[in-house]
Amino acid sequence: MQKELFLRIVNVVQGKDTYFQMSHDALGRDSLTSLQKCTEAICQLVTDVSADTFDEYLKVADTTGRLFLKRFCKAVIWAYRANYLRRPTPEDVKRLLQMHEARHRFFGMLGSLDCMHWAWKNCPKAQHGAYTCGDQGEPTLILEVIASHDL
Template sequence: MGASTSCDCLNNYCKCIIHMFAREYLRKPTEEDVRRLHAKHLEMHGFPGMLGSLDCMHWAWKNCPVAWQGHYHRGDHEGPTIMLEAGASYDMWIWHAFFGPAGSNNDINVLNESDLFEDLLDGRAPEVRYIINGHEFTKGYYLVDGIYPEWATLVKSFKRPIEPKKYKV
């Protein structure tokens, strides 16, 4: 198949996916979605203000062009990978997805490029009211792992041991 035919086919496929799924899946959460997510996470997990989980992952890029492989390769992965930052809710609705550009090889680099917090920074983020330890908050938060920066809207998970540590001497 010729290059122009391949591009036309991919373009038509993408247009079809957008036409079929944009209204329900290819969009930012609405204010109603945010209220539903907040209420469900509170009900299921007891976490007031939680909007979902956020994480980055490496996807193997089997057909990465040879000239680009150095930009998309890390020593801890066998071949070239592309980073995906994804935000998901309790019902596995992936309401945020961002693929990191060349050279963005960790959660922080991808987070800095992503548009996830644009509305928050511009003062347009939906309001989520909740109280923790007597302090009222008006913006939701996301659960993340330890590599993410210390931002008010990112809450890092921590381990709580079930039993005391056993030390070997």
């Protein structure tokens, strides 16, 4: 992930949930930073492993890591739902149909479906067979996206 994108997400999450802002515990010690909390949550999402996997690396307990993930997801959904997680309005549908007709000469098209394979360099050895396609030669994850040209 690009640094600018990561920092933008961190700033949005901090603004939506004060839990991600720096604080102090009862003894006056600093809490984890928002960067650490968001890194923990994103690592769990990207690798699809439990929070205790990152205990040594990020110094975050299992239950705390799960809490970071839950609050991170809620903050992201709350922040972006109005623009990206909503049903298209009739005006959106009309605009998309017109745009695709003019651009692609394809009538009735709302968006494009595409997918790509991302190499999974940290795939556990036991999972290699389940995530390796014959044409790829290495374990991959498939990202599927449906979007209009402006998203």
